[in-house]
Amino acid sequence: MKITVDEDKCCGAGSCVLAAPEVFDQRDEDGVVVLLEAEPAQHLRAAVREAADVCPAAAIALSEA
């Protein structure tokens, strides 16, 4: 699994951090998503899928490469 984030779309809700705190964080200054792990380990993938689905700005894209 490979994660890409679209910073322009990010609204700073932080839903991704709540769903998968090992993989996502937010910038202190403007709340924009920070990707900690672009290729997350197996055990984190369900949480990452949830993070992508709950993102209110559809800013997280996943590919199963």
Next chain:
Amino acid sequence: MSTPARVLVAGASAAGLATAEALRRKGYTGALTLLGDEEHVPYDRPPLSKQVLAGAWQPERSHLRTREVLDALDAEFLLGDAAASLDVANRTVHTESGRALAADAIVLATGVRPRTLPGQEGLTGVHVLRSLDDALALRAELLAARRLLVVGDGVLGAEIAATARGLGVEVVLAGPQAAPLAAQLGPLASGLLAELHNENGVKLRLGAGVDGLTTDAANSGRVTGARLCTGEVLEADLVVVALGAIPCTDWLEDSGLVLGNGVVCDSRCRAADGIYAAGDVARWHHEHLGSLLRLENRTNATEQALAVAANLLGADQPYTPIPYFWTDQFDAKLQIHGVLTADAEVSVVEGDPAARRFVARYARHGKAVGVLGWNMPKQARLHRRQHLGGSR
């Protein structure tokens, strides 16, 4: 209830799509159909009053998922056909085009439609903003407009005013409140919003509701402005009406479901056996607040859809979210967690309102009820956890 073999979602916007995605993520392998009244694939609404209206985004950029991701969902999308009636006993939705769609479980996610002013229909130069097509139609006229009148001082009206001002149009914002979003944010934050709009050249004509629209003497059918309840007339060559929205439940009137400012549901978001509601249209019993609640915000569309998907698969969990919405106006990004009220006790817990970067805690009778972040999204989320608790 056992796992349904066939799920039908009426509504193919944020809540409908999120229901379908959550069902698949939780392992549901049965048949899945999404019915949408628009021809568009599911798209996001928050950018419509900002990036799409401003022209910064092409319309496709507001699509919630790529075609590949939608295909991978293995769901049938029936677009451009609206739900027309519901047979609860037979769990069948009849559509405008004459389809009869039967399912073991049905999710009602038909959203809301904009409230309008009397006499608005049939006038040119008057817009609402709910759909992608609405946004594009308003943008087309905005580019040629000299003066825009925004009727409505809530989130949508204030965002449209800010975006239009950014395009160089003269903007008047009218509404009954003392400041934009005053009822939602209270005097401190709404006062700062009023300052922000003023500084950026939006003319605020607040404190008086709009009575009706005006047209020219020649009766050309084109709007010329609006009349306030004080009798004052505001002139404009383009008007957008942003007076809130009405749940799309007309099609359910003969269904036997309980309707009342939305589809009335129990704490599981269930309107009847095998029938659930999600998103803007759902009014459900919030067990922690002890009352019925209907939320019109983007995050609720997703979170409620997740709860509905879980309950469809047998979870039997109450839906008890901490409400959350955000708004972007000029350079201000506001994050609002919890239920703020205008009369709450407000204390700044981080940053400084004078620097326009702060977090405020809202309390009633000493108990925290909400957190507002102004250009501090991450910090607002951390304070939410500290002050409002919740599982997240």
